[in-house]
Amino acid sequence: MNRLHIEVARRRTFAIISHPDAGKTTLTEKLLLFGGAIREAGSVKGRKTDKHAASDWMEIEKQRGISVTSSVLEFTYHGYHVNILDTPGHQDFSEDTYRTLAAADSAVMLIDCAKGVEAQTIKLFEVCAKRRIPIFTFINKMDRQGKDPFDLLEEIESVLGMRSYPMNWPIGMGSEFCGIYNRHRFRLERFERQKDTQRLNVNGPDDPQIREEVGDLLTDRLSEEIALLDIAGEPYDIERIENGELTPVFFGSAITNFGVEAFLEDFLELAPPPSPRKSDQGLIEPIQTAFSGFVFKIQANMNPAHRDRVAFLRVCSGKFERGMSVRNVRTGKTLKLAQPQQFMAQDRSIVEEAYAGDIIGLFDPGQFRVGDTLCEKGSYQLERLPKFPPEHFAKITNKNAMRYKQYQKGLEQLVEEGAIQKYRTFLSRTGRNHHRRCRRTTIPSV
Template structure:
């Protein structure tokens, strides 16, 4: 590697198209990024995600990372004046709105380490993008706003990291903003997120005067200079910060020694330990998720990003540090297998398809390789469908740019064309096809609307768009309501459905009409209800005979979205071969209740006894008998309606606080908490989703565009009596119209 001094603060020089990076006042020539395709040891790989609440600076941070590592030649802003936008926001809608809608993957090189990065959305409407990204990543950077701190979507992302056991670094961003307070954010990480966290750095200066950071481990000050903060200058710790630095370093050591036995022994025995001992302890505890290192900076003002990259290499796991499992389906139970992350051909390829995307070259499937290697022209097998497909093209991703490679190894994130599969499918090259990896958690949609094309002639384009988008996004559902003769689209929120309507118009030239939003209400019982139903039908020849006896009972509130079936029969009154018919009959009735027409939830069917006939009994007979039994409970049981409750977080100027609270009270909101930071306040409230429609435009109106809010699904809870009565009346009226239509036909 050549190193030459430079006099001016410039970063992007190109000689023979070889990128060079200014670092610590010198130009470092980097080999072409084609060397990324070289076979590297697994210790030189990092797979990370950038996750945070809305508008915390995720995409801006990713843009700086790509710039400092020489991946891009020039930085652009998310809402830039040059109409270019950030590299990772490749969709036109993302550039216009200044938000991330789809997760985007890229790769880069830092200090000879390969780093795969996935930039994820912050809006809860696109939470599935975060969900499936964290499923395949080894580590993550949790970005927090130095002013906003821990917000609603931060809590959601934290739960997702915990679900997949993903170690993370904290990065407190936006130190340049007025009222930035990293100490307050750190305390929120400890109290709200439950992290054993401590700062590795302290900012030098406050708000717009932040010029650098103090490294608590190395005990030195680092200043970011140059036009783009590319020159890092080391210096002594400022005299006025020495006491604060000493206290913060002791706090860091205390939090680490509490959870690391090795460093704790050295500390208790008063044995002097080195800086490397402390860094090793931080890495061990970070990998075990018992400690969260927290760094500080401001991505927009180009400060702290290079040190964050160093921390990614030092503290986050490589693919070999993480145990990944597959399950081998056997007759009695599934056997858990540990996948080998060694980057060689000795073990068969095992990969997980975690995202589908349709582009100009056809369907693009994102993969994570967990074991072995995959070459172009290899044959791979879908373990779900048992179908074989030949790998014709193997690519790596840089936002919407594709770069061809000849092979990939364990730990790599890549993409294939022409693969017919679903999100979460497992692929292998050899071995047992009964193997499968843990699936991706997919949340249920909470908002539904009727949808139709404006022009009848656009029906073909409408069908193509729906088929593509529902395949790409598993949280987007489309059903056809036979009674009302309309298509119903369901998603995670109003913004979610609005984005897809705009994409239909832009990408398929198909303007659409949305009907009134429809909330995913549920019907359930308030008390157990016994049933004894006999289905008997004789029309000549073989008839139908089935009797079912049991109890339909409500589940506890913590499981009131579940449906359960339990066979408690003794003897042969209900033969086991007919039990699937009973279960299918129960599940089919759960699709549409008889009270308001919504799905049933929070119920458990216990089949206790029954009767059968040697000739006339069949699976169909027990299917129909179970349906009749559920209808019987609607006549004898006490049914009520559940509605989704949303956890809403509203932020605005203190002058509008009373107005906002008044509007939330009118929407049946229950306030759960409040915070105030100088002239701004944040209110936490639980509101029925049915009452939240239109709140976005109202909030902008009465706060002069200064207020903002976010919401996420919290739980299902009984709805108000007047709402239930209105739903029942509307359902009865629609059924009356349907009956008239049937009679007229």
């Protein structure tokens, strides 16, 4: 295998999706912690210590304790090159999440054990299901009282229509929670607050070591539940996992670090490397030598002091090198990419090379649009990003006629970033022209 094949094979690019407050950003922080990208995990609402989550870099995110915009974070772990797309959970920012999912090869679906499958989780799951990407489920907050694990699995099947296979199984819950049993590795992972996780290799759920650690009552219950899963549960099928038909389920508690490292190890082994991408000229393989990629997000003012504007590009094939010339298929222009950047949320560093699966940032003076295809050779258009109907509508007018140009420029920038969709009435001058071209009216709102 040449270096291109090796580098592509070790890439893992995934998005984390969930309903608000399920613990998504906390899980992201702990993955970064175990990956060595940060030395100390911040808190989503770390106002007292002023230690905030690394992925929440905007001031409003720090103040309100929520994710407002998607963050790109990367690290290496056990030979894998990991790219995490931490997405907003709140529906007000769902359009950003929908576009970002197009850049992911798999998704981690986070579920609160007390609340189960919630409304926003359903919407994001449907977007992933349409693309048939593998979905891995992490059921969080097992150190708190919640729904019965079997009820949670039934909810995943009945609400989402997806079968599940538990990779591990909780021993107790809430105040009784004392660990998880790893079904594949035959391992007991002991949970004790304020202590590091203890891992014990066992011969099965009836192993005397488990009985000694957690007691007779919980051991007997574990044996019965594992036997039920083995008999009546779904069989392990890697092909169905890769096709997005079966979701591996992991239990843990992100806030206490428990179960996160075990999840990361299994996830990186099971998650797919970069997959082929559709184009108007057929499939584009990630291992082909010619570079190609598409812009899935544009973010302005990442550095307010410079009023900069960054286009986020997902590399789809080949090797990217700093300073290379590429063709923007939409405009037909040849561009030289002189200052590509890689990210740790707001922090960035100049990157010399990148491979299929990586996310890089390009300085954008206004020449990129969301959905643009860049390619080194040829002139093909990668599959267009999905466009979703607006969930909120507002009618806006310019109250200051002297600032009409600024008003229009601001609107256009928001449209280019994909933050809004603009509609005009046919009564305005531009609207009448638009009406003559399309022979139909549009919704009179923005």
